[in-house]
Amino acid sequence: MSADSTARQSAHAASEGETPDPRIEALVTDLIGRVADKWTMILLDLLEERGEMRFTQIARAVPGISQKMLTQTLRRMERDGMVCRTVHAVVPPRVDYRLTGLGQSLGEAFCGVWLWAERNLDHVEQARRAFDER
Amino acid sequence: MSADSTARQSAHAASEGETPDPRIEALVTDLIGRVADKWTMILLDLLEERGEMRFTQIARAVPGISQKMLTQTLRRMERDGMVCRTVHAVVPPRVDYRLTGLGQSLGEAFCGVWLWAERNLDHVEQARRAFDER
């Protein structure tokens, strides 16, 4: 980690310990907080793998999700500029969702986390069992 | 994204659309859900930047966090094998926290997400304003 963009450097530069310029920290934190929830990440991964999908198709591909959370998550992703929503004026209604360039770039950024999770899954579960035995 | 580990491939291989082997999906999802919360990510970043830190030191370095959440997050990270907790038998008490190898590797995996957030912060805020004006 230890991000080395100019923004983050300025946030840590001044007096090192005391959160010198909280504004950027706060914004980044907020953004990550929004972006890093369970469903957003799953949808990001799904849409990157499968390209354009319609509502019901997504719902079927993500077993645990409720229709409410699906709508909510897609809306927020649309608002954040991650996905593009296309409404086809047909009956029955048909709405397609696909990642924008911004969404794709975020998906790529998260790729490392997915790989890490898959690779270290056993490791984490083992650590948990060891911890719980005390 | 589109993780290409053997685990994930097997999860998507069989019948492509219908979540063929939900077990691995569920575990990865769960793991990411735990790992990707706001405070965990911030602590991960902080400990990677600063190395070993003690409790109060961390609390001061993370302005928004409550003492409750700090303890809770550190405990969960310890349980998941991300951080190592060292209690020094002195008075007043002194407890040091540092990332394990597992924690470091996760921090590195998240580095890309941090950089993305910093780089695309303006982009996202602009997208939100555009969306909200409708």
Added chain:
DNA sequence: CTGAATCCATATCGATACTG
């Protein structure tokens, strides 16, 4: 089919007070 709206249970988090 694609939602929006409502109800309700639970989880989360911050504030506060107390302890070894």
Added chain:
DNA sequence: CAGTATCGATATGGATTCAG
């Protein structure tokens, strides 16, 4: 100093119902 315990407000998420 480094926690634990508790309370209350708020957020979150699922189930259900209704609508264009």
